[in-house]
Amino acid sequence: MSRQREVVSGTVRLAVRCDGDPAAPPVLLVHGYPDASQVWDAVADRLATEFLVIRYDVRGAGQSSAPAEARGYRLEQLSQDLQAVMDAVSPDRPVHLVGHDWGSIQTWEAVTDPALKERIASFTSLSGPCLDHMGYWLRDKLRQPSPAHVLALVRQLIRSWYVMLFHLPGTGLVWKLGLARLWPRLLRMTEGIDAPGRPSQSSDGWNGVALYRANFLRRLLLPRARHAVAPVQLVIAENDAYVSAGIFDGLARWVPELYVKRVRGGHWLPLKRPVFVAGLIADFVRARENPGGTQSRLTRVQGPLREFSGRQVLVTGAASGIGRATALAFAEQGASLVLADLNLDGAERTALLARLHGVSAWACRVDVGDGVAMRTFADGVEDAFGLPDIIINNAGIGMAGGLLHTSEQDWERILRVNLWGLIHGIRLFGERMVQAGNGGHIVNVASAAAFTPSRTFPAYATTKAAALMLSECARAEFSRFDIGVTAVCPGFVDTGIALSTQYTGVNADEQQRRREQAAKLYQRRGFTPQKVAAAIVHAVRRNRPLALVGVEAQGARWMSRFMPWAARLFARIDFSPN
Amino acid sequence: MNSTTEVLPGVDLARFKALQRLAYDCAETVARELQPGVTEKQVAQKMKVWLLDHGVDDWFHQPFAWFGDRTAFRGFRGFNPRFFPSSRRLEENMPYILDCAPVQGGAVADIGYSGCLGHNPMLEQLMDDLAAHRELILRLIRQRQSMAEVSRAVDRLCVSQGVEPRHKAYPFSVLAHQVGPLDERSRRFSVARFGVRSVVWLSRAMAAGQRKGQSPLWSSGKRSDHAPMPGLWAVEPHLGFYGVGAKFEELLVITDSNAWWLDDDLPHVRRWKERQESRTELEPVLRLHDLTRASASKSRAARSSVA
Structure with a gap:
């Protein structure tokens, strides 16, 4: 049961509620507009088992009293x-602050106040930028009006329509004229949130308009250079209807210790995904309270935010070829990485190269075909780094040689890596993604061989055709959980695969000779893994079901669809090097 | 092994070594004086003046300088005018490469010097990675492997290191080229920054090599598929990674039975030694497989109490 008390600040009385062990680390939750402290109820319930949770109604909202005039709502107050x-x-104890919407905007004011350095342990910001930082952001964009900058401006302006509206006289009246009664229904329609109505909704909405009038123009037009005095965890809601992700691009300039998490769920995360939000806050607070503990779960950002900053990508088969190139392509875009491969040295090297892009990267030795090992791996990754947002099931082996020359062991070997590896990856991480409810993306690296019948590589083509179908089915099943699935079908790519392809039914010398000849052909084709990596990043960005990479992949697909008879004739030719 | 006696006919190794030192001194001096805003052309000119002031009388090629992503030779290869010093200006934390090949008396040097104005982690990594190439090339040549095979081994090392072999962008995609003692009496001219005497020498060496099935241009191609060819070789592995390039270039002595780097006291070699000595304790790196299951399940229990 909450412990209620009243705190006087100047002329205003603030209604404060506390939950949890008074000796535990204090976490203070500040609500936004047009809410009251109830917006945090579900989050607070979960945090109270571990922390002292403090909530209060900000001035003019809920049970707190309101100042007499608009000037009383300035950020300083x-x-x-x-x-x-x-x-x-x-x-006595520094406090962990959490702010949502206007609660975040006003908490930034405190977090950037050097006098409070000793009082604030950390700040988790949801959907509310610092107005001073935003003022500088606007200034920078207007000074260099490149198309990208103008687009970013327009994106935020569209989301800020109500801010402009609130500056017109009398607009607050809408709350008195029925918007307050409609509000729960509006939330359900626009955000899919079921929140009960509040008696104070009308006055919360009416009073809070002053927040905008008292601060927006002042701060945006005359921003002050303010640097954060505490570590900040920025939670970026990707589909936020009121705050665009772009305005946080240069935040690292103002925040020396910045951590970023990108999530889905819209503007009202504390209502929409309370469990998830509580988990994020708890993780961050725990990391601050015992440094060196679970730090690696958080994604630290230095320098400008990039497209995949605050996202985590897991790549299997990351020691070489397409896996390494894909890992580096995501690292270049700011993603943190978990890299798996049988070849640990190679994976470590990829991690080292990725870190040169200023991201964190961890390598691990895993056999993707081993179900038990994969489950341990998935658990370990989730515990140590949190659940990845993007999974790249890339590990695979090559095999060539006629059906009758392919032994049972050969079949087992290739099915184990190319198919079971994929099944384990999709099942283990898919199930965790569905449970977490944060959406995500799974990429399965198949091959143009998936739709190219051939007597040259029947086993390989069979596993890749299965990979393609598995991918399509997974996409159908996961679409309602906001998890995208992409099958990538590259043609001949100059990776190490030609040099490690197993040629069934020939001796070791002959195999080596064929490998070298095939490698030469691949090299002559000159299609680099970097191009496949770029296609994968693009496919994730656009949530494409299928990415055909290279002209031979396009051609093979076309032929299999419109001239299957030609594909069948083609399949009879033995292409193995001799 | 670094004897000054005549191990190669007509070659006074001491003079080559002294000239190589001079060339590296030039690069280090010019590098120390680099300021933001200076252009590639200005730096190349500065090197040229410095070397002429120090008694250099001709060029294998006149000095080159590359700044920023031009160090990785992005978008140009072979005989391309973009190879030549441009008006690109040096900025803070930008990598650069200085390359000069002076001739003094009959001796020739050809050196490459990588550095950065400030700090660039990618460049530091590439310079670290070059150490393995220097070691690999010497080891395989001493094993008398074919020169093309050595070059291919360098290519493979690049693949495993995850870096691009940017020396493929050089004319004839060479990993190295031969330099030789020049005749002192002939005329001194440069065409397109390359010394005429040296070009003539190289052409003659190519013609002579062709008769023996050998080439003074050392690459991964078929022309280099022959045993190590005695002589002085300017070896220049050049690594690239995302718009950053690094190289070294120095002379390798190959005789009928042995091989060695002409000089082991060069800036990049000293740098590797210093880094090896200072690297007493490796940074603690958390590896996933180090995480014990016990600690993992403990943290999960803690989290489930909240979430």
Whole structure:
């Protein structure tokens, strides 16, 4: 049961609620507009088992009193309220702050105040930028109006329509005229959230308009250079209807210790995904409370935010070829990496190269065909780094030689890696992604051989055809969980695969000779793994079901669809080098 | 082994070694004086003046300088005018390569020097990676492997290191080329920054080599599929990674039975030694397979109490 108390800040009385062990690390939750502290209820319930959770109604909202005029809502006053609550509830211990929407905007004011350096342990920001930082962001974009900058501006302007509206006189009246009663229904329609109505909704909405009027123009037009005095965890909601992700691009300039997490779920994350939000806050607070503990779960960002900053990508078969190139392509875009391969040295080397892009990367030795090992691996990854957002099932081996020359052991070997590896990857991580509810993407690297029948590589083509079908089926099943699935079908790519392809039914010398000849052909084709990696990044970005990479893949696909008879004739030719 | 006696006919190794030192001194001096805003052309000119002031009388090629992503030779290869010093300006944390090949008396040097104005982790990594190439080339040549095979081994090392062999962008995709003692009496001219005497020498060596099935241009191609060819070789492995390139270039002495680097006291070799000595303790790296299951399940229990 919450412990209620009242804190006086200047002329205003603030209604404060506390839950959890008073001796535990304090976490202070600040709500936004047009909410009251109830917006945090579901999150607070979960956090209270481990922390002292403090909530209060900001001035003008819920049970707290309102200042007489709009000037009373300036950020300076809001920050003083926050300090008053911190001093009253946790006078000796620094507080972990969490803000959503306007709660985040006003908490930034405190977090960028050097006088509070010793009072604030950390800050988790959801959907509310620092207005000063935003002022600088606007200034930078306007000074260099390149098409990309103009696009970023337009994106945020579209989301800020209501801010402009609130600056017109009398617009707050809509709350009194029925918007308050409609509000729960609007939330359900626009965000899919079931939240009960509040008696104070009308006055919360009416009073809160002053937040915009008292601060927006002042701060955006005359921004102050303010640097954060505490570590900040920025939670970027990708499909936020009111705050665009682009405005955080240069945040690392103002925040020396910045961690970023990209999530799905819209603007009202505390209502929409309370369990997930509580987990993020708990992870961050725990990492601050015992440094060196679970730090690696968080994605630290230095330098400008990139497209995949705050996302984690897992790549199997990452020691070489397409796996390594894909890992590096995502690293270049800011993603942190978990790399798996049988060849640990190779995977470590990929991790080292990825770190040169300023991201974190970890390597691990895993046999993707081993179900038990894969389950341990999936558990270990989730525990150590959190669940990856993007899974690249890339590990695979090559095999050539006629059906009758392919032994049972050969079949078992290739099925184990190329098919079972994929099945384990999709099942283990798919099930965790569905459970987490944060969406995600799974990429399965198949091959143009998936739709190219051939007497030259029947086993390989069979596993790749299965990979393609598995991918399509998984896409159908996972679409309702917002998890995209892509099958990638490259043609002849100059990777190490030609030099390690197993030629069945020939002796070792002959195999080596054929490998070298095939490698020469691949080299002459000159199609680099980097091009496949670029196609994979693009396919993830656009959530494409199928990525055909290289002209031979396009051609083979076309032939299999429109001239299957030609494909069958073609299949009779033995292409193995001799 | 570094004897000054005549191990190669007509070659005074001491003079070659002294000139190579001079060339590296030039690169180090010019590198120390680099400032943001300076152009490739200005730096190349500065090297040229410095070398002429120090008694250099001709060129294998006149000095080159490459800044920024031009160090990785992105988008140009072979005989391309973009190879020549441009008006690109040096900026903070930008990598650069200085390359000069002076001739003094009959001796020839050809050196490459990589560095950075400030700090660039990619460049540091590439320079670290070059150490393995220097070691590999000497080891395989001493094993008397075919020169093309050595070059292919360098290519394979690049693949396993995950870096691009950017020396493939050089004319004839060479990993190295032969230099030789020049006749002192002939005329001194440069065409397109290459010394005429040296080009003539190289052409003659190519013609002579062709008769023996050998080539003074050392690459992964068929022309280099022959046993190590005695002489002085300017070896220049050049690695690239995402718009950053690094190389070294120095003389390798190959005789009928042995091989050695002409000089082991060069800036890049000293750098590797220093780094090896300072690397007493490796940074703690968390590996997933080090995580014990016990600690993993403990943290899961802690999290499930919240989530």
